[in-house]
Amino acid sequence: MPQHTDAPTALKVALLGGGTVGSQTARILTEDADILRDRVGADLELTGIAVRDTGATRDWQADPALYTTDAEALVAGADVVIELMGGIEPARTLILRALAAGTSVVTGNKALLAQHGEELYAAAAATGAQLSFEAAVAGAIPILRPLRDSLGGDRVTRVMGIANGTTNFILDRMDSEGADFDDALAEAQRLGYAEADPTADVEGHDAAAKAAILATIAFGAPYTLDQVAVAGITAITAEDNAAAAEAGYVIKLLAIAERGRAADGAEGAVLRVHPTLLPREHPLASVRGAFNAVFVEAENAGELMFYGPGAGGAPTASAVMGDVVSIAQRIVRGGPARLRTPVTALPALDPAEAHTSFMVVLRAADQPGVLRRVAGVFEEHGVSIETLRQVPSEREDAPGASLRLITHRARQRDLDATVEALAALDVVHEVASVLRVEGN
Numbered sequence: 134m135p136q137h138t139d140a141p142t143a144l145k146v147a148l149l150g151g152g153t154v155g156s157q158t159a160r161i162l163t164e165d166a167d168i169l170r171d172r173v174g175a176d177l178e179l180t181g182i183a184v185r186d187t188g189a190t191r192d193w194q195a196d197p198a199l200y201t202t203d204a205e206a207l208v209a210g211a212d213v214v215i216e217l218m219g220g221i222e223p224a225r226t227l228i229l230r231a232l233a234a235g236t237s238v239v240t241g242n243k244a245l246l247a248q249h250g251e252e253l254y255a256a257a258a259a260t261g262a263q264l265s266f267e268a269a270v271a272g273a274i275p276i277l278r279p280l281r282d283s284l285g286g287d288r289v290t291r292v293m294g295i296a297n298g299t300t301n302f303i304l305d306r307m308d309s310e311g312a313d314f315d316d317a318l319a320e321a322q323r324l325g326y327a328e329a330d331p332t333a334d335v336e337g338h339d340a341a342a343k344a345a346i347l348a349t350i351a352f353g354a355p356y357t358l359d360q361v362a363v364a365g366i367t368a369i370t371a372e373d374n375a376a377a378a379e380a381g382y383v384i385k386l387l388a389i390a391e392r393g394r395a396a397d398g399a400e401g402a403v404l405r406v407h408p409t410l411l412p413r414e415h416p417l418a419s420v421r422g423a424f425n426a427v428f429v430e431a432e433n434a435g436e437l438m439f440y441g442p443g444a445g446g447a448p449t450a451s452a453v454m455g456d457v458v459s460i461a462q463r464i465v466r467g468g469p470a471r472l473r474t475p476v477t478a479l480p481a482l483d484p485a486e487a488h489t490s491f492m493v494v495l496r497a498a499d500q501p502g503v504l505r506r507v508a509g510v511f512e513e514h515g516v517s518i519e520t521l522r523q524v525p526s527e528r529e530d531a532p533g534a535s536l537r538l539i540t541h542r543a544r545q546r547d548l549d550a551t552v553e554a555l556a557a558l559d560v561v562h563e564v565a566s567v568l569r570v571e572g573n
């Protein structure tokens with residue numbers, strides 16, 4: 134595309150946040166300025182970096198004169214705003230201010246998008262500014278643009294991803310090295326993978342925000358965090374890992390967005406995040422450490438997998454800069470914003486409508502008739518058992534047997550009722566865990 138005759142020769146870039154991702158973004162803008170100029174056709178001039186503490190030590194130190202605590206002033210004078218502060222406020226207000234002024238924004242803030250996305254998309258559409266957020270889902274992996282653009286002529290039916298690097302790192306360390314949960318989390322924090330409050334990672338809320346964003350792009354309707362059923366990884370036990378391994382599975386925290394049908398046949402989207410048993414040979418099962426992968430199923434394309442670093446400063450900054458270059462090229466060369474606002478009305482369904490297989494671990498009395506009674510409860514609720522294994526309890530405080538069952542695909546609602554009835558059986562001491570199984 135030819136350049137405007139009045140095309141700018143420099144664009145002012147305001148960076149909000151100078152932490153793990155912000156400092157690497159500042160580094161790329163500074164060290165790769167020549168390459169970026171060639172690609173954009175104008176200089177990308179970093180005008181300032183808004184931070185809480187201008188004297189803090191950073192992964193990469195920019196010119197000290199660039200650091201400021203006055204984010205509002207930076208936004209006011211910018212051609213492009215990059216928001217990497219995190220949190221809801223003041224990020225939301227600053228982004229809305231930029232968009233209202235027609236200034237395009239790049240953000241990695243999944244928590245904000247999953248809670249206030251609709252308001253932000255509307256603000257961008259109102260002025261024709263662009264709001265881009267490839268960094269918000271699966272770090273460096275190009276996933277939102279392929280879902281929106283490359284698959285724009287197809288119909289995505291399901292997106293299933295390892296979308297949180299911190300939890301994948303922790304689960305991997307626990308599974309492969311027998312590492313302690315807290316030690317693995319501390320290491321993930323040290324490496325810059327975790328959120329400022331790592332509860333968002335380990336309780337599944339970060340992955341849930343990503344599930345909502347993935348569904349928004351894949352299905353074209355604005356979904357929010359509260360429409361995602363969420364379970365994190367803090368309740369995973371050594372016995373869960375052992376039971377999964379013995380049956381040929383590995384446990385991963387998955388973010389899933391899929392088309393489904395309600396009981397009355399109405400089409401909708403089911404969004405969920407939970408620890409999931411995957412067969413060891415499934416492509417997602419081999420995703421190690423802080424890597425992410427998103428497995429996409431589309432009507433015509435079939436199965437696709439996108440794989441790469443899901444967290445960390447430089448990888449995430451790569452995704453940020455991809456969006457910045459794209460926006461800057463548009464400003465320099467002209468052309469409409471690429472934003473596609475959600476257009477369909479595929480409602481979010483009650484997650485109890487989801488269909489999956491389940492692994493159920495029970496502690497029960499080791500006496501004649503127990504298996505028959507347990508199996509009877511499954512049968513009464515229409516849940517079919519695929520495998521059942523009994524192992525002696527290793528816990529002195531819980532004598533008896535441990536029953537490990539894997540079901541065929543069943544409705545979440547029916548499985549919940551089964552579990553409630555199992556817990557009420559006198560021969561069942563405890564329903565120790567219920568985990569979903571996918572990919573078999």
Ligand SMILES: NC(=O)C1=CN([C@@H]2O[C@H](COP(=O)(O)OP(=O)(O)OC[C@H]3O[C@@H](n4cnc5c(N)ncnc54)[C@H](O)[C@@H]3O)[C@@H](O)[C@H]2O)C=CC1
Nearest residue numbers: 150151152153154183184185217218219241242444445449
């Ligand atoms: N760390 C990672 O691997 C990834 C992070 N993200 C997202 O990118 C964003 C930034 O993450 P990190 O760089 O890890 O966070 P961080 O905590 O390392 O950095 C945050 C930066 O924003 C500044 N900041 C925060 N609140 C501020 C305020 N009120 N006024 C002025 N400055 C303020 C801080 O001083 C700091 O420089 C978050 O939304 C996060 O969810 C997205 C993908 C990956």
Ligand SMILES: N[C@@H](CC=O)C(=O)O
Nearest residue numbers: 297298299326327328
């Ligand atoms: N805390 C997040 C960072 C990237 O989005 C993660 O661990 O994946």
Ligand code: NA
Nearest residue numbers: 267270272274
């Ligand atoms: Na990405």
